[in-house]
Amino acid sequence: MNTSTTHLAAAFVLSVLLLLAPLPAWSADSDGDSIDDDLLKQRLEWFQDLKFGFMMHWGIYSQWGCIESWPLVEVDKWARPDDLPAWVQRGKDIERFKKDYFALNKTFNPRKFDPAKWVSAARSAGMKYVVFTTKHHDGFSLFDTRQTDFRITAADCPFHTNPRANVVREVFTAFRKAGFPIGAYFSKSDWHSPYYWDPSAPARTRNPNYDTLKEPEKWGKFVKFVHGQIEELVTGYGPIDILWLDGGQVRPPKQDIRMDELAAMARQHQPNLIIVDRTVGGKYENYRTPEQQVPPKPLPYVWESCLTMGDQWSYKPDDKYKSTHRLIHLLVEVVSKGGNLILNVGPDPDGQLPPTALERMREIGEWLKVNGEAIFATRAVAPYRDGKVAFTRKGKTVCAIYLADEGESLPRSISFAGPAPKAGSKVRLLGFEPALKWRGDSGKTVVEVPPEARAKQPCLHAFVVTFEAEGL
Structure with a gap:
């Protein structure tokens, strides 16, 4: 996800126009689709009843307290502010920074990780579903993938010997046991993969650093890699309700991930799966996800505002958290316009949720104990x-x-x-x-x-x- 406040402000007008644009028409019976139209409608009605969800961005980047993944992109200077210690300490040398960032797996050892505490916090807040980062754009997998060694269960990651090393399984199991529907955040782009960022050439943007149309064999290996990881998630980690795909630049014509095949495979294993191919549009963006904003008016389709409690998605020491008052008003604003709110908190390097965030969550939950009737399973009503x-x-x-x-x-x-x-x-x-x-x-x-x-x-x-x- 993209976390720069100034970057988002610059794109705000365009974002609003995109949000208000009608979704492309499609039929669930069209070629390549893999879910019955009536079933999808039922699932989306069910989703809209949930209203309030919990998201966590967590990974090796939490050790530096930096924005997740984005500092790796040379042209995205907004992601490397001058007050970022990890950037300053490396002389603002992008190649040195990238090298050390991609070595953070060798020091990631969140000994205090306990998903039961995360569940307790989400319950105390009155949240009804969870979406967790299985892998962000940097390519570090928080699950026991067989597609790459850049994973938390690999021998060079000190946490691999911990009984809870397969973090995604631990998180999904704990939340599912507590009755939470499960959402798997997964980045389609992968800046650690040699089939996305070829190490033989400079990689300066978020896109592949080679011409995918001229090198279809290399791109085909990346497609196979992505499909392989998603198949692992939908076959080895229990029932999943939402496949929340980030990395919207991965789309045809130059970054064709073969979504028809991917969706068919995923729904073969998870027939009730809601797929969110973010910002791409079409039949696999089953609901839209305005980021760090609330639409100015109700939208004519299913949507979910994804907002951070603090300033950034990932953990940041001394982050500035929104007040409980502001967070409750945001929840009301989103729900009164017909949307869901998913609120993100970034766990710290040890795997703990920051104390201020826990306090905010408890206070939101206290309000919902009294007023949940006005939020859950509701719909918008004019004049809103x-x-x-x-x-x-x-x-x-x-x-x-x-x-x-x-x-x-x-x-x-x-x-x-x-x-x-x-x-x-x-x-x-x-x-x-x-x-x-x-x-x-x-x-x-x-x-x-x-x-x-x-x-x-x-x-x-x-x-x-x-x-x-x-x-x-």
């Missing part, structure tokens, strides 16, 4: 938002979510234009048992909040009133 009030719905029930300012208490009344309570409908404040009084006033609904509710408010950051709506 009116001032400080966002809306979600579940069947005929509407949740009006009052987004309080930082430090603001539960107000005396909550008013909004939009879905109105049905005549005779009870209006409830989540976390407070008695029904609330309400009235219509000049096209708005005004809900009165009694003193006893304000004296012992049920939560912080955002407050939810629910009612059966007129006309739904």
